[in-house]
Amino acid sequence: MTPITRTPELEAVVARARQAAREAGELDLPTGPFDSPWVPELQAAVVALLEDGTYDEVVRLIAASDPDLA
Amino acid sequence: MLVVDDALLLRVLGGVAVSSVMAELERGELYTTGVWYHRLSRAAHDDRSVGTLSRELATFDQDVQHYILESLDQLPDRIGLIGWRRLVPVMSVLNVGRNLNLLAAEALAVGLVVGADIGVTTDAPLVREGAATLDLGYRVIRV
Numbered sequence: 262m263t264p265i266t267r268t269p270e271l272e273a274v275v276a277r278a279r280q281a282a283r284e285a286g287e288l289d290l291p292t293g294p295f296d297s298p299w300v301p302e303l304q305a306a307v308v309a310l311l312e313d314g315t316y317d318e319v320v321r322l323i324a325a326s327d328p329d330l331a
Numbered sequence: 332m333l334v335v336d337d338a339l340l341l342r343v344l345g346g347v348a349v350s351s352v353m354a355e356l357e358r359g360e361l362y363t364t365g366v367w368y369h370r371l372s373r374a375a376h377d378d379r380s381v382g383t384l385s386r387e388l389a390t391f392d393q394d395v396q397h398y399i400l401e402s403l404d405q406l407p408d409r410i411g412l413i414g415w416r417r418l419v420p421v422m423s424v425l426n427v428g429r430n431l432n433l434l435a436a437e438a439l440a441v442g443l444v445v446g447a448d449i450g451v452t453t454d455a456p457l458v459r460e461g462a463a464t465l466d467l468g469y470r471v472i473r474v
Contacts, residue, residue, distance in 0.1 A: 266464060266465060266466060267465065267466065268426075270424060271421075271424055271425070271443075274420050274421050274424050275421055275443045275444055277420070278413075278417040278418065278420060278421050278440075278443075279444050279445075279446075281416070281417045282413050282414075282417045282444055282445075285414065285417070287411060287412070287413050287414065287417070288411070288445065289359075290359035290360070290361070290408070290409060290410075290411050291359055291408060291409050292357060292358055293357060294357055295343075295353065295356050295357060295407075295409055296346065297344065297345055297346025297347075298402070299344070299345045299346060299402070303345065303399065304345045304346060304347050307341060307342070307345040307347060308342075308345075308347050311338055311341065311342065311452075312474075316338055316341070316374065317338075317453065319374045320337070320338075320370060320374060323370060323373050323374060328432055329366070329432045329434060330366060330369070330370050330373070330432075330433075330434055331432060331434065
């Protein structure tokens with residue numbers, strides 16, 4: 262395949278998809294402050310598994326068996 | 332507008348993402364993709380990987396562990412998720428000069444439809460190269 266960027270065909274398809282998403286309410290998200298319901302201990306555990314490589318290792322295992330998730 | 336990967340999504344759900352990402356959420360401009368959401372859910376539920384995660388979560392009692400999984404199963408409507416009825420036509424005509432897997436095709440399609448940058452925690456070469464070809468913003472967000 263020859264690399265291309267924004268062809269008129271692609272722009273038209275994107276415009277139709279954007280309009281359909283707008284009509285479906287998918288582009289009108291709630292706004293305002295977000296307070297996670299997770300307790301501080303859980304937040305700390307999540308940060309730990311993200312920063313110590315645990316999550317990356319889990320993703321590596323998943324991606325190894327399913328290239329569409331890599 | 333920002334489309335985030337699964338690791339950033341997990342940080343957002345936990346309220347521990349960097350302020351620039353949380354600001355996108357508060358402006359109603361934060362999206363993820365179905366595949367990234369699926370990968371996060373797989374990471375939490377998959378038999379082959381749940382042992383790794385459960386070691387980290389073992390310090391919590393069963394109720395809290397159940398709560399964690401349940402909270403991942405109910406993606407807040409604050410986080411945008413574009414339906415495949417809209418995305419498949421876009422994914423089908425993407426041509427970035429190489430084959431795209433589902434993860435990359437959906438991420439690029441969402442970026443185009445929403446008009447958003449794509450934010451990842453770990454460099455994703457297929458997404459990066461596709462974003463460059465399509466003139467989409469691409470950021471590796473170090474947290």
